[in-house]
Amino acid sequence: MTETAAIAASERRLEREAAKRRRARRGAAIAALSSVIVIGGLAALVLTSPGWPEVRETFFNWGEFTNAFPEVLDGFWLDVKVFLGVEAAVLVIALVLALVRISNTPGLFPLRLLTTVFVDVSRGIPTVLLVYLIGFGVPALQIVQPAPSPVLLGAIALTISYSGYVSEVYRAGIRSVHRGQHDAALAVGLTHAQAMRLVVLPQGIRRVAPPLLNDFVALQKDVALISIIGPQEAFRVAQIYQGENFNFTPLIAAALLYLAVTVPMARIVDRMGGPEGAVR
């Protein structure tokens, strides 16, 4: 009696597994087919468009690409340097801004007010406008002689713009840590500052690591904005080349260089936000 029951159950099981396999095969087939249709369709649309031969010549010219690439790459190193410098500055300054804003020490009130205004203003002005204003406004003040280099001024503008955003990300992270953690830290005898440094901040920052990285992907791209005040970074170099040779291929080269950095960063963000990272 029990044996027939076991056989019946295993038949059910085989049936279910077969159904599951059929479903999986069907899903894969649909995915493959729709990919071919969409990607093939788009490719056909571009390749059969009346302007395609012209576009291929002006945007995707291999000769122009190899000619311009070394110069664009040189320009891109400036992007990378500015990016790394600004990122380091933003990480520190934004943390200080966030800590000032969440503190409740009465003596820090004027500073708190100031940081609130700073965060509102820096986030409220388009980054491109900030680069322009600082790039041309600060030298005009003639406080420092000779005037700081456009690269430095551009980096300062980016730092101001991104510090506002990133401080809000930090603040959200700190506030997301349960109050009981702070209580427990005080209960073992830590001071408020120690509780913040050893217990609240490590948890809060870990939690907002994906949005922090996301902001840095955006920053990496926005470095191109400093080109409007002069520095010859990748986009500017490509633009100059394009102006001289009436060919846009160097801009594609610049775009590929940006992608080479931002895509891996985006993948890292994805990983951190995955099911494992989301549990905590």
Next chain:
Amino acid sequence: MSAPVLELRGVTKAFGEREVLRGIDLTVAEHEAVALIGASGSGKSTLLRCVDLLEEIDDGDVLLDGEVITDPAVEAVAVRRRLGYVFQAYNLFPHMGALQNVMIGERYAHGAKKADAEERGRALLARFGLAGREDGRPDNLSGGEQQRVAIARAFAGAPRALLLDEVTSALDPELVGEVLAAVRDLKAEGMTMVIATHEMGFAREVADQVAFLHAGRILELGPPAQVLEHPQRDETRRFLGRLLEAGRI
């Protein structure tokens, strides 16, 4: 006779309009365990939080070893270093292993050397049956293990008194016993304790005194046999009756 370890005199505490404590008088002598019983919202947790200066009281005083600790001039951090607190929801630090959780107070609050703190931390974990779990993150420990780590953490600073806030309420029933055993062990060693609890059997066994809290006041105070078996007040009888119905006694 030496001063009691803890003494509360007319302690009141309100959150906005809501008066949670309305004049609490309580004395806890050295080596004594006092169980606080009462319905949820009767003020048990608030009382413990006020003693550990996690909340500021409105009126009255709390004395630790004869010294007023609720004076605004008293350094709260120094007071907390002389007390241990165990939370209902454990409140372990999730980004640290069990050993680090136990060591952090000694290292940073009491300024112990790392090697010394680590040695004592390992010994404490072993004492509470957690040898081999030193590196375990709180997420990977059972509720009972987490609460035992929390007890070890509170005990690590060699406190004058331990404040236990419903330490078994968040646990699955089969894990309650191991945590109560840890508390029993500390009691046997002579630890002074204030224990907010819903476990009447445990209160009867471990406590020298039971205090029944109702609406922010201690309505009844005495040895467990008296308060739990022969309650004088209607409120106490009703409270115990409800627990009996719920099968908690």
